[in-house]
Amino acid sequence: xxxxxxxxxxxxxxxxxxxxxxxxxxxxxxxxxxxxxxxxxxxxxxxxxxxxxxxxxxxxxxxxxxxxxxxxxxxxxxxxxxxxxxxxxxxxxxxxxxxxxxxxxxxxxxxxxxxxxxxxxxxxxxxxxxxxxxxxxxxxxxxxxxxxxxxxxxxxxxxxx
Numbered sequence: 264x265x266x267x268x269x270x271x272x273x274x275x276x277x278x279x280x281x282x283x284x285x286x287x288x289x290x291x292x293x294x295x296x297x298x299x300x301x302x303x304x305x306x307x308x309x310x311x312x313x314x315x316x317x318x319x320x321x322x323x324x325x326x327x328x329x330x331x332x333x334x335x336x337x338x339x340x341x342x343x344x345x346x347x348x349x350x351x352x353x354x355x356x357x358x359x360x361x362x363x364x365x366x367x368x369x370x371x372x373x374x375x376x377x378x379x380x381x382x383x384x385x386x387x388x389x390x391x392x393x394x395x396x397x398x399x400x401x402x403x404x405x406x407x408x409x410x411x412x413x414x415x416x417x418x419x420x421x422x423x424x
Contacts, residue, residue, distance in 0.1 A: 290364065
């Protein structure tokens with residue numbers, strides 16, 4: 264591999280994964296921090312652009328067809344991966360919100376993964392994923408949120424002033 268081709272591959276790689284990371288951080292921080300919504304919406308946009316650029320470059324290298332369906336799948340997969348990553352990282356900060364992110368994230372990543380790689384989605388398997396996601400969201404909201412009430416995100420008791 265010549266040096267120009269390796270740099271091209273590096274920038275494609277960085278665009279894809281930095282884009283998802285920006286989406287992940289922004290999606291979760293919109294719901295867990297009390298300010299900066301505009302900043303996070305801008306970062307989501309930048310992350311989405313980077314992810315799409317990286318995926319398009321990679322798709323072209325592999326001779327894949329790029330159309331509206333491809334964009335929708337890549338966008339869904341990027342956001343859903345961001346939901347999973349952000350939900351996991353900030354679960355203890357806000358279990359209800361993180362539980363929703365994780366539940367939606369697992370459903371969308373499951374569907375978009377199968378669509379992207381053109382695998383058949385079995386309705387029974389999808390139903391199991393949806394049911395488990397809903398149960399996890401309910402558990403996060405009704406059990407974990409109440410259990411962690413009064414604790415900060417480091418697990419120590421919050422001090423009320």
